[in-house]
Amino acid sequence: MIDQLGDAVPGGPVRRVVPLAPDVTELAFAAGAGSLVAAVPVAADYPTEIARLPRVAPNDAEAIVALRPDVVLATTAGNDPRVVQRLRQLGTRVCSMDVTSFARLVEACRLAGDVLGYPAQGERLAREVDARSARATERARALPRRNALYVVWWEPLIVAAPGTFHDDMLHRAGLSNLAPASVGRYPRVDPELLLDPRLEVAVVPDERDLREGLARTTASAAGSRLVSGAVRVIWLPADLANRPGPRLPAALEALVAAREARP
């Protein structure tokens, strides 16, 4: 098997799985391999079954190896590639996910099922993710197309660029991303972009820091279009929208529903 970074994942029996990030933790459980998970990363908080599991720091190769995993699930959304490389060098079987779109998420579901020994459940999950995403995308076709930004941070202003799953989510929800391409996945951009007359929607994960950041931004000149309502802010449940895992379709559905309520 080949993972999403193009590296070979040797086959073999799987009895112990260690995911290194919340998104791949959710993926392991959703793909039916929850009973194999031996430890979860410190930041994981879903599903509730993880409460009984030991925690591991995802950048602590020694602690990960000590857990004697048959498979380590890694992600490009937050894991240090040097640690992942080191684990491979130590002979650990590693499968890296690189979800940059909903189509890649569907692939990741299948891959997780195959690697963890649950191909049928992985396939079922892939089909479910694909179908939910397609239905939400279809609903959004009836909505007027708007220009948008996916705001990762307000001060400095950091947004999701083309080539990210956030960009794909905007696109599927009938929103055109105004973020620049070819400057990285999550570039820091000029705060003047918030005053761009083309900008109509800002999609933001609902976190306390970002709520406070918005309050500070609206108190400055850069926030005048947010204050006047010329730019509408749509808040999405942060855990759903920030993690490229199996709950991502729910974030898309929430975004489409918010747009349907006020096109």
Added chain:
Amino acid sequence: MKRGADLALVAVLLAAAAAALVFGGPAATPGEALAVLSGGGSPEVRTIVLGLRLPRLALALVVGASLALAGAALQALLSNPLADPFLLGISGGGAAAATAAYVLLPAAALGGVPAAAMAGAAAATGLVWWMARGPLGPSPTRMILAGVAVNAAASAAILTMLALAPSPRLPGVIAVTMGSLASASAGQVAWLAPYVLVPAFVLLLHGRDLGLLATGEESAAALGVEVATVRRRVFMAAAALCGGAVAFAGVIGFVGLVTPHLCRLVWGGSTRRLLPRAALAGAALTVLGDLLARRALSPAELPVGVVTALLGVPFFVALLRRSA
């Protein structure tokens, strides 16, 4: 020739300021910005030019002038061409405190980051002064060594906090450590501009003393310079300037180090004449750096400290080679 260079410096500064207002960012075209500067323009574009670009320009001017003036004064005070607010640990102390504030404060209190930066710069200044004390007061060599030590400690503290910071806060921390003028506001400028006036005046007032000190402590003392008093006042004033700059713009390296050398190569070694020119040149370099940081990959922004270094190094090398 010097008068021509003076005029060229003023022309560059004015041109950079005008360019920052006209070409500043992605949301308004140069034509629309020019309309605003001519007294017209739509309310939206007026907000962009007068509410965003103008405060950012003003902050860049004040920060650049402060850093360059502090650097020129410190180089003369310590008779060391490598002296600048960064080497002496002042910027590092401010950045470490700002980083700690970013990491530790609740979201609602992040407006307190500039105050933390100023407190950190002040603490670093006090620490350097205390470490460098000797029977005859702090010596230049001990001050630099103390600065290097404080800087190393500040860097270690920043790296520790970067490793431990909650990941959503990292962008703010990086803006502090790599410099950013993106959050400039009229309120910040209204606070900072009067604040820097006093230390800037102190440094300009001691221009002659600094020039004499640069030739040696004994000869300066023989010519009536109160060495210990001048050293204390100049160091504290330079630190105050730097603390103000770090508080609102983070660490913008290189301006304080290279601008005085650029000016020295053009206008010669007289410290009294150098100080005001270094301030103007530092302001111009920072404005140009910020403009390039915004425009090079617009609407993406580069860290302004990176761009000021990229701008300054080639000029510095060319002038250095020419003077060799």
